[in-house]
Amino acid sequence: MTTQPASRPAYEIPTHLGAAAHAALDADRAARDQLGRAMLVATAAAVRDILTGYEPDAPFDASAVELVEGEDGSLFPNGRYWTLAGEERTFTETVGAAEAGNGIHGMSEWTAYLNDSTRDVWYDLCTEQPDRDGRPAYRLDLLPAAALQLDESAPAPVRQRGQMVEVLVCANDSDRYPAMVDPDDQRDGYVKPWFDLDTVRRIAEQTQADAARYGHDSVDTVHVLEGGDCAVRHDGSTEPLKYAVVLVVCWMYLDGEKREQAVQVLQPNKDGRYAVGGHDWQWYALGGQLNPQIPFRP
Known part of the structure; x- marks a missing residue:
């Protein structure tokens, strides 16, 4: 069988493919970064809600929460947290088993998005802990998590001299x-x-x-x-x-x-x-x- 040389291209590639591919990758990266920031802030809010009974203006004492990595690479809370003084506690000890269980379940809906795709965002706010039942564990610092800027395009507020x-x-x-x-x-x-x-x-x-x-x-x-x-x-x-x-x-x-x-x-x-x-x-x-x-x- 004789192979005939091609007389024309089988199909054409858009000339702006490179620019379009890089733009898509940049958009995907920006979306994952935005998702990670939003889920970190939501996690900090969930800890507050558990400890205050969903009273956002009520005082509470928490500086970090422990998250464990599941088999699929996503993080989930195990109920441990730390006070501002560094004391380790559990939500069950503080608010009771029922409230703690419901709160942890709700928090898991947010932390599930803290996974390999958003690792570049959440990992820098975590300290590695000893494994829990053979799974990697992390201590998430809640103060910088709560302070993350949700809208990266929004200009950072300008602090006036003498402002606390x-x-x-x-x-x-x-x-x-x-x-x-x-x-x-x-x-x-x-x-x-x-x-x-x-x-x-x-x-x-x-x-x-x-x-x-x-x-x-x-x-x-x-x-x-x-x-x-x-x-x-x-x-x-x-x-x-x-x-x-x-x-x-x-x-x-x-x-x-x-x-x-x-x-x-x-x-x-x-x-x-x-x-x-x-x-x-x-x-x-x-x-x-x-x-x-x-x-x-x-």
Whole structure:
């Protein structure tokens, strides 16, 4: 059989194939990145909802959640999470078995999209954990996950000079607290955090425990004195009033020339926050993976 040479092309390829293929790949990559960001934010929201009973403005304490990789490569929650202080807990311990089970089931609908196709997005926000039943496990940092920009095309908000931002801060490599800081108010890279009263109570408890363990000469202690009263309205009814006084005691000053500076009464700012320790305690901001940011650049 004689093979006849082709007299014309069997088919034609569009001249713009290369550009079209690259555009399609770029669009696919952008879509997967957008999906990963959205599912990470949804996961952070699901943890909040479990711990607050779906009250978005209610206080809650969570900094990370554990996700386990399934056989298909997607992640799913196993009910473990960590508080801002680094304490490991389970949703069942905190909210009960029924609420935890329903919440974990709902969260799984979002984490199922955290898989190989979106790994480039979620992996950098995770720390590898010991395997769980032979499956890879990861600790997802919820603070940067919740702060991800959902619309990449939207311009990032411009921070005004002196504007506060919310971060986790630490002064001893172990105890971490949420605070508002002014990135422009730093000393040698250390920030001046402003804490709400609930966080001040936590700091007070921890500093007093440290002083009892290591001695008052080496630890400044924080104390929250609270009281109440009743105000009489014009109609004769009463309104309960609550007061709080925050003290910082530097015990090493009591026997020296600085004894008059040994006790400091902290004044709250207009938002009711207290600058415990100021710059002197060398608070530093924590970034992704809870790494120190010295200096802090939001």
